[in-house]
């Protein structure tokens with residue numbers, strides 16, 4: 136039996152709730168249909184935002200939402216999305232399917248969504264095809280409360296009071312779709328644009344610079360060397376995909392070979408190495424860790440579902456994705472001293488979504504359930520939870536069987552989360568607790584499913600859902616747990 140040891144000695148860093156953030160781009164059916172149906176829709180809505188999705192996201196306690204992109208952000212001109220709907224410009228969404236974007240969801244609608252969710256807005260400004268003036272005016276429009284052209288325009292459009300905006304990103308993937316810049320150029324461009332991202336009144340903006348693509352360590356080095364003092368956060372993007380070496384050889388979300396189970400989980404685990412190595416570079420320039428690493432795009436990326444627009448990035452979501460989510464959150468917890476925001480891509484109907492919709496129907500994905508099961512970790516402090524030996528799996532001898540994390544919240548409630556990556560067999564774990572915790576009241580929840588690609592459909596929306604976890608017994612030193620294959624388990628220990 137494998138051993139798991141919890142030590143409560145001195146709790147580590149606080150897990151910033153923003154690590155449980157989401158990302159919603161004008162891409163496919165994420166914003167349109169997934170979130171926004173318009174006030175005249177037969178789908179029940181609140182001022183145009185669909186009620187079922189709203190309720191599901193509220194239950195997740197979404198801390199922060201990133202918008203409007205992604206690649207779309209660097210083509211988005213915010214003034215096209217304000218004012219009377221019938222006068223808003225129609226444009227082509229060149230990145231994502233070449234469809235018409237009618238701008239009916241713009242700044243006011245996004246801020247309303249954040250208000251209804253009770254989350255922080257994270258707005259990504261346009262550097263690639265936008266001007267400094269345009270970005271500067273957007274910040275003025277959003278946050279300036281006095282008398283100014285943009286504050287007047289906002290009032291004319293029905294919102295006299297300024298909003299609070301905490302997070303602002305200056306460009307997205309500026310090494311790629313956001314302008315194909317080299318890091319030296321972007322560092323200078325960033326310094327210039329951010330100068331005009333002003334703090335008005337009490338509103339203090341957390342400035343976020345575009346960071347590296349996956350393992351581009353040179354990008355991080357140059358940005359930290361040339362511009363550290365001008366930003367609060369530096370981003371990192373990493374998607375888990377495979378099995379082939381090139382982008383075109385991505386696998387499917389369902390119906391995949393057993394080897395792809397291991398391949399995707401290995402790819403997701405790579406996040407640990409990426410954060411470690413980018414952080415080491417950041418440490419050289421910022422040893423006090425003032426600057427946050429913001430993983431504002433992460434998740435699994437597969438081929439689109441057959442018969443869907445290739446530009447819409449619509450994919451199913453299985454128990455494998457639940458494990459991708461769980462183990463990635465565990466990695467973020469481990470690096471809580473540097474990673475202070477992360478945004479799962481993307482909220483509804485795009486990539487590793489938490490929600491899928493089909494017209495008036497909605498379902499929660501296995502990934503949703505993990506985000507909900509883990510929410511007690513938000514704002515808690517990391518505890519030392521170790522597996523003295525983490526055995527590897529028969530199907531891939533370089534993939535450890537378990538990924539684990541633990542935290543303690545302000546009410547002294549301890550949570551232990553365990554991802555069991557074996558697709559075939561169950562396992563037992565001997566959990567040693569600190570003496571003062573032996574005998575505490577334990578409540579458990581588990582998410583598992585019969586097959587590697589089990590998922591929810593609109594005909595069977597609850598095929599994969601969490602259940603109470605009762606497969607444990609007390610021992611002299613703690614608990615003995617029996618974990619099903621392909622499972623995410625969360626234990627809550629209360630006094």
Ligand code: AHR
Pocket residue numbers: 160204205206207307308432480481486
């Ligand atoms: O999330 C989909 C796309 O992936 C985003 O628009 C872009 O930033 C990234 O390449």
